Amino acid sequence: MPQQESRVKKSLLNARVNLIFYFLTLILSFFSRKIFLDTLGADFVGLTGTLQNLLGFLNLAELGIGSAIGYVLYKPLFEHDEGKINEIISVFGYLYRWIGFIILGAGIVLACFLPLIFPNTEFEMGVIFFAYFSFLASSLIGYFANYKQTLLGADQKNYVVTAYFQTANIIKVLIQMASAYYTGSYYLWVAIELTFGIIYSFILNWKINQVYPWLRSEVRQGKQLFKKYPEVMKYTKQLFVYKISWLIRFQSQNILIYFFSSLKMVAYYGNYSIIFDKLLFLSGNIFNSISASIGNLIAENNKEKIFQTYWELFSIRFIFTSIIAFSLYVSMPYFISFWLGPKYILTHTVFLLMVISLFFDQIRSITDQFLFGYGLFYDVWASILEAVVSISVSIVCGYCWGLEGVICGNISSNVFIAQIWKPIFLFRKGFNMKPKYYYTNLIIYVVLLCISLYISLYLINNILTSPNSLISFVFYVLICVAVFGFILISFLLLFTSGTRNIFRRIFNLKIFVR
Numbered sequence: 384m385p386q387q388e389s390r391v392k393k394s395l396l397n398a399r400v401n402l403i404f405y406f407l408t409l410i411l412s413f414f415s416r417k418i419f420l421d422t423l424g425a426d427f428v429g430l431t432g433t434l435q436n437l438l439g440f441l442n443l444a445e446l447g448i449g450s451a452i453g454y455v456l457y458k459p460l461f462e463h464d465e466g467k468i469n470e471i472i473s474v475f476g477y478l479y480r481w482i483g484f485i486i487l488g489a490g491i492v493l494a495c496f497l498p499l500i501f502p503n504t505e506f507e508m509g510v511i512f513f514a515y516f517s518f519l520a521s522s523l524i525g526y527f528a529n530y531k532q533t534l535l536g537a538d539q540k541n542y543v544v545t546a547y548f549q550t551a552n553i554i555k556v557l558i559q560m561a562s563a564y565y566t567g568s569y570y571l572w573v574a575i576e577l578t579f580g581i582i583y584s585f586i587l588n589w590k591i592n593q594v595y596p597w598l599r600s601e602v603r604q605g606k607q608l609f610k611k612y613p614e615v616m617k618y619t620k621q622l623f624v625y626k627i628s629w630l631i632r633f634q635s636q637n638i639l640i641y642f643f644s645s646l647k648m649v650a651y652y653g654n655y656s657i658i659f660d661k662l663l664f665l666s667g668n669i670f671n672s673i674s675a676s677i678g679n680l681i682a683e684n685n686k687e688k689i690f691q692t693y694w695e696l697f698s699i700r701f702i703f704t705s706i707i708a709f710s711l712y713v714s715m716p717y718f719i720s721f722w723l724g725p726k727y728i729l730t731h732t733v734f735l736l737m738v739i740s741l742f743f744d745q746i747r748s749i750t751d752q753f754l755f756g757y758g759l760f761y762d763v764w765a766s767i768l769e770a771v772v773s774i775s776v777s778i779v780c781g782y783c784w785g786l787e788g789v790i791c792g793n794i795s796s797n798v799f800i801a802q803i804w805k806p807i808f809l810f811r812k813g814f815n816m817k818p819k820y821y822y823t824n825l826i827i828y829v830v831l832l833c834i835s836l837y838i839s840l841y842l843i844n845n846i847l848t849s850p851n852s853l854i855s856f857v858f859y860v861l862i863c864v865a866v867f868g869f870i871l872i873s874f875l876l877l878f879t880s881g882t883r884n885i886f887r888r889i890f891n892l893k894i895f896v897r
Contacts, residue, residue: 397673400542404549405665415556422563423572426505431573434515437493437500438522448478448619453678455615456537457756461682465597468534470608472598474615476530477605483526490519506569514573521580528584531591531600539676543594547587555579621760628766632773632793639774639789643781651727652786654719655734659741662707666745670700670752677756690814694824694881695888697749701828702875702882704745706868708738709836713843713863717856736790743794747801750809757813765808769800827878835871842866 419428452475459467497511504511532544555575562571591598609615640652673696681689712735719728729737754760777792784791806821843863850856875882 397539397542397545400545402665402669404545404553407553408549409661411553411556415560418560419563422567423569427569430501430504430506430511431514431518434511434518438490438515438518448475448482448615452533452615453537455612455618456534457678458682460538461679469597469599469601470604471612471615472531472534472600473602473605474608474612475533475605476600476602477609478615479526479530480602480605483523486526487519487523490516510569513570517573517577521577524580524584529587531598532587534595534598535591537678539679540594543590544587547590548583551579551583551586618758618760621763624763624766625760628770631770632796639777639781639792640786643789644786648786651729652733654723654727655715655729655737658715658718659711659737662711663741663744666703666707669703670748673752677752681753681756686814690816691881691884693749693753693814694879695885696752697824698875698879698881699885700749701746701832702868702872704742705832705835705871706864707745708742709839709867710860710864711741712738714856714860717850717859721853721856730787732787733790736787736794740790740793740797743797743802747797747805750801750805753813754805754809757809759808759812762804762808765800765804769796772796772799824879824881828875831874831878832871835867835874838870839863839867 416428452471455471456468458464459471494512494515497515498508501511535541535543558579559572559575562568562575640648644652677692677696680692715734716728773792773796775792776795777789780788780791782788806825807818810816810818810821843866847859847862850859872882876886
């Protein structure tokens with residue numbers, strides 16, 4: 384029982400801290416970007432963004448080792464095996480040190496091409512090189528000094544990382560805003576960026592030593608201990624394919640949208656994507672907080688509890704995603720009209736496909752989290768096929784129908800791999816159950832969703848009038864969401880046990896994970 388309450392408490396604390404800092408950083412970002420653009424200029428903001436993107440590609444050298452180590456830590460953390468945890472963190476430190484050296488070498492090579500990448504710029508090369516190597520140094524700190532923070536994430540204490548990192552980030556941005564406003568110095572802005580990266584590293588490691596006073600990782604022993612944990616490289620190779628697949632799918636989609644539609648349509652699509660991405664980030668902050676708790680639950684190996692928790696989490700995610708998708712469907716055309724003007728509204732078909740794509744992207748996450756908790760990464764062919772299907776369908780349909788066809792690529796790969804294969808894989812290899820249990824329940828959820836949509840849209844179209852002001856728009860959206868949410872939740876409570884169980888937890892103040 385104490386273990387159960389501990390998981391609940393940590394999950395809620397992770398979600399709460401993530402939400403608080405999400406809204407704080409969201410508000411701050413609007414003000415900071417305005418000041419940076421006005422004082423430092425759009426070119427400098429674009430320069431720093433481009434440099435960080437270039438270094439982001441070098442981080443692919445990480446290969447997914449952090450995720451693999453996180454999974455390997457679940458069982459020893461559950462068993463409180465401090466000796467084994469020290470060994471695994473030592474192996475992690477050894478591997479991350481080598482990755483750090485690889486990124487450093489690649490970064491130095493890439494630096495030689497900076498004059499070719501930025502041939503015509505108003506900035507001195509000294510500013511470009513100073514910014515580049517400062518960002519590179521900040522990135523390397525994570526590999527040489529901050530690698531122990533993975534232990535906090537695996538131990539369901541990611542709120543510690545979030546709290547310290549985001550607090551340091553907020554203070555850093557406030558100081559950068561002041562320096563930009565009063566001095567306009569590029570060098571000072573970059574120097575503050577690097578300084579806070581170093582300060583954060585010292586504070587984080589101090590906190591880790593405080594939380595885990597017994598932690599004695601020895602990077603020098605990592606080479607010998609590495610052979611003791613061959614599963615680390617096995618999972619790393621599998622997770623690397625996942626990362627590459629994800630990168631190919633989402634980066635290629637942006638390129639294909641540009642290729643098969645006009646620049647104007649790309650801009651219109653981008654206006655919608657900004658809102659969608661913010662909501663996806665919010666959703667991730669809420670639900671990703673339970674990933675370590677799921678791993679801890681699976682390490683307990685209570686199959687009945689695991690299966691029941693899966694359907695409880697599926698239910699709450701289904702409700703949340705459905706309400707988000709419905710709110711976007713009824714609000715976005717009006718919001719875009721009030722925000723930018725009626726000419727920026729996309730066609731109904733494009734918009735509907737975007738909402739469907741978002742729905743599938745979100746619904747798959749609970750199954751993915753349980754697959755991760757079980758360490759089921761070896762279906763690498765599925766990740767490759769998902770990328771191939773996404774790109775192939777996007778090219779063929781994009782050629783035929785333009786933007787609508789490109790969006791169909793992500794939907795098709797989601798349906799065939801994430802909604803058909805992944806549940807089969809989880810139920811057979813993880814739950815040791817027949818997949819028919821998943822599809823029987825999924826059909827019930829989808830049918831209830833369709834009925835709820837039909838009733839809600841019928842009532843809204845026949846009772847409410849279209850909003851003609853910002854205030855009426857807010858009330859219109861609130862009423863629509865309330866009507867749909869009430870109808871959907873009522874149906875799910877009547878016909879699905881997962882929803883009933885999760886609402887019992889809510890009323891008993893025990894939600895998310897047993």
